[in-house]
Amino acid sequence: MYRYDEFDHAFVRQRVDQFRDQVSRRLSGELSEDEFKPLRLMNGLYLQLHAYMLRVAIPYGTLSSRQMRCLAHIARTYDKDYGHFTTRQNIQYNWPALKDVPDILMDLAAVEMHALQTSGNCIRNVTADQYAGAAADEIEDPRVWCEIIRQWSSLHPEFSFLPRKFKIAVTGAPNDRAAVAVHDIGLRMVRNEAGEVGFQVLVGGGQGRTPVIGSMIRAFLPKRYLLSYLEAILRVYNLLGRRDNIFKARIKILVQQVGAQVFADMVEDEWQHLKDGPVELPDGELERIQAYFAPPSFEPLPTLHAGFVEAKDRDPAFAAWARSNLADHREPGYAIVNLSLKPVGGVPGDATSAQMDTVADLADRFSLGEIRVSHEQNLILPHVRQKDLHSLWQELTAVGFATANIGLISDIIACPGLDYCSLANARSIPIAQQISTRFAELDRMHDIGELKVKISGCINACGHHHVGHIGILGVDKKGEEFYQITLGGDATETAELGRLVGPALPYDKVADAVETLVDTYLEHRQGGERFLDTYRRVGLQPFKEKLYATH
Amino acid sequence: MPKHVVTANRLIDGAVVYLTDCGGWSERIQDAIVADGKEADAALTAAADRAVADCIVVAPYLIDVDTAADSSVLRALRYRERIRSDGPSIHPEFAKNLKG
Numbered sequence A: 001m002y003r004y005d006e007f008d009h010a011f012v013r014q015r016v017d018q019f020r021d022q023v024s025r026r027l028s029g030e031l032s033e034d035e036f037k038p039l040r041l042m043n044g045l046y047l048q049l050h051a052y053m054l055r056v057a058i059p060y061g062t063l064s065s066r067q068m069r070c071l072a073h074i075a076r077t078y079d080k081d082y083g084h085f086t087t088r089q090n091i092q093y094n095w096p097a098l099k100d101v102p103d104i105l106m107d108l109a110a111v112e113m114h115a116l117q118t119s120g121n122c123i124r125n126v127t128a129d130q131y132a133g134a135a136a137d138e139i140e141d142p143r144v145w146c147e148i149i150r151q152w153s154s155l156h157p158e159f160s161f162l163p164r165k166f167k168i169a170v171t172g173a174p175n176d177r178a179a180v181a182v183h184d185i186g187l188r189m190v191r192n193e194a195g196e197v198g199f200q201v202l203v204g205g206g207q208g209r210t211p212v213i214g215s216m217i218r219a220f221l222p223k224r225y226l227l228s229y230l231e232a233i234l235r236v237y238n239l240l241g242r243r244d245n246i247f248k249a250r251i252k253i254l255v256q257q258v259g260a261q262v263f264a265d266m267v268e269d270e271w272q273h274l275k276d277g278p279v280e281l282p283d284g285e286l287e288r289i290q291a292y293f294a295p296p297s298f299e300p301l302p303t304l305h306a307g308f309v310e311a312k313d314r315d316p317a318f319a320a321w322a323r324s325n326l327a328d329h330r331e332p333g334y335a336i337v338n339l340s341l342k343p344v345g346g347v348p349g350d351a352t353s354a355q356m357d358t359v360a361d362l363a364d365r366f367s368l369g370e371i372r373v374s375h376e377q378n379l380i381l382p383h384v385r386q387k388d389l390h391s392l393w394q395e396l397t398a399v400g401f402a403t404a405n406i407g408l409i410s411d412i413i414a415c416p417g418l419d420y421c422s423l424a425n426a427r428s429i430p431i432a433q434q435i436s437t438r439f440a441e442l443d444r445m446h447d448i449g450e451l452k453v454k455i456s457g458c459i460n461a462c463g464h465h466h467v468g469h470i471g472i473l474g475v476d477k478k479g480e481e482f483y484q485i486t487l488g489g490d491a492t493e494t495a496e497l498g499r500l501v502g503p504a505l506p507y508d509k510v511a512d513a514v515e516t517l518v519d520t521y522l523e524h525r526q527g528g529e530r531f532l533d534t535y536r537r538v539g540l541q542p543f544k545e546k547l548y549a550t551h
Numbered sequence B: 001m002p003k004h005v006v007t008a009n010r011l012i013d014g015a016v017v018y019l020t021d022c023g024g025w026s027e028r029i030q031d032a033i034v035a036d037g038k039e040a041d042a043a044l045t046a047a048a049d050r051a052v053a054d055c056i057v058v059a060p061y062l063i064d065v066d067t068a069a070d071s072s073v074l075r076a077l078r079y080r081e082r083i084r085s086d087g088p089s090i091h092p093e094f095a096k097n098l099k100g
């Protein structure tokens, strides 16, 4: 994985020193809150409902065991012994004291991590497919490009003060696990007819108040031009994006206003000036960064390990887990293992320091020291030998990470909501807890099949509700928590926005409503249809009728 | 008109605090000084502004409280403020408002 060079180390340390000085000037009264706020936000430090909140970037969702141990150490030493993995491949600490934050940032710097670009109107932490570098369906490892984008964007003065925050996601596989269509820029690695690898470029996707599926503005961009092309997009946006109205400042609004084709033409024009210019990667740079992502040394193994097959035959609980929580690895004899951070009745995405330490140990013993974090708020051990799966599963069971529910109804994305977030209208986490408790029974969950429930506590949509098969949005009705339900959202390569089913429901009716929707799906399901397939075939009406007949 | 108390976050650690009658700040809403009427509100706001200038708290504001049922128990009216005073609903063990 990527290792900081001298420049990165010096840069991050210098930023920590600067912030230490700023914090001490704030505490002594030399800086007012108005002066300090933008400085703390540039360092990922928010003030939330109960306390400060520190958001730490996990670039493209990749962590080493050493870094995970540092995250555990921070939770234990400076926080209430847990952290929250978010939908943007970050970890948030909910209770750090301002006076401790410079020390936390120094500890992070020691393991090559930071909280820069996790706030503010800059290019945010670039996100990627959580299976990057391991997935069987991958064309190329997208993290190489995420890292190139990270380096380009971290230091780019022109892009530190954009009209609004700017999010880029990259997938190297045709099966989109990174939700690239709902990012300001989504990049999909594709092959052209000549077999060369490049990017399909989507622009203007996003969630929030005005959800939009990104428009494809280039079907194939040769890889070497990525930076000049991105720079062209950002320049057009920076020039034309609205800075006068926060709700209209995202690139998606601009793309909607001028039209995707016109926007594409403007980018193309701008690009002609930049192409082959100084912004392109210097010779050797791609190779230098690629070397950091060289595949680890895998053992030569048979495609299928007999012991793994036998264990599944012998042990139905293990078989159920293997069915939902494993993904195909590119190397024979290996598997990608999802660790569910969604135990029944638990808080989606939360992990204690002890759990983080255990994951780090398991990564060292079973996954070549590597860990991944998904935007769906789970952890991944990317490189596990099939022959180790049964032992690993037993250990994961002991630590509470073996719930066999990945992609199923209880694998819910939930934002922090009103339990933590100062922008929230309503709570998200307890709704997730109620639903996962309601559908706790494993056989039923597996029978229902793939079903993505996503919950946001306000229209900012951090819980991705617009692209949930069932999306749940908290709204405020005269000081009471109410929830709107949308159906048919999809964050993958067949991306779609969910449609509102009807009037919002009160807090204590949401789990019942989800059950009614699931029952309606099961009534109409044909063959092996997933919830989304049935919904697409029968439409909103049957769900709506059932839901509002019973409520 | 509902009565008010002043809440803020403590600068050094971000903790939710309430202005008390001796001009200090407490983590328990129970300890808060209650303002009844515009003049009392203004006096509390002025005290809070001084605490901002003195780097004790940030972002103070008045919240509505319910004293009707039992004047010895202070409760925020809005749900958001109840979560602030009581801690996350999913972590009852973090509640600061426990008796004692």
Ligand code: SF4
Pocket: A415, A416, A417, A418, A421, A422, A423, A424, A425, A456, A457, A458, A459, A460, A461, A462, A463
């Ligand atoms: S969706 Fe709203 S409530 Fe949830 S974390 Fe984002 S801003 Fe907060």
